[in-house]
Amino acid sequence: MDIVVALRWSRLVDGIALTRWDLVDATIAPVGMVVIALQPSGKI
DSSP states (O other): HHHHHHHHHHHSSOOOOOOHHHHHHHHHHHHHHHHHHOOOOOOO
């Protein structure tokens, strides 16, 4: 989530134009967090 906030800050406050790679990274990072959070614990 920090990545999304940092990109929004860069765009709105600093005026830096975002690239498509910034948007791709902002999409991939939360997906990775979900994978880590929902991984099986290995306990049956």
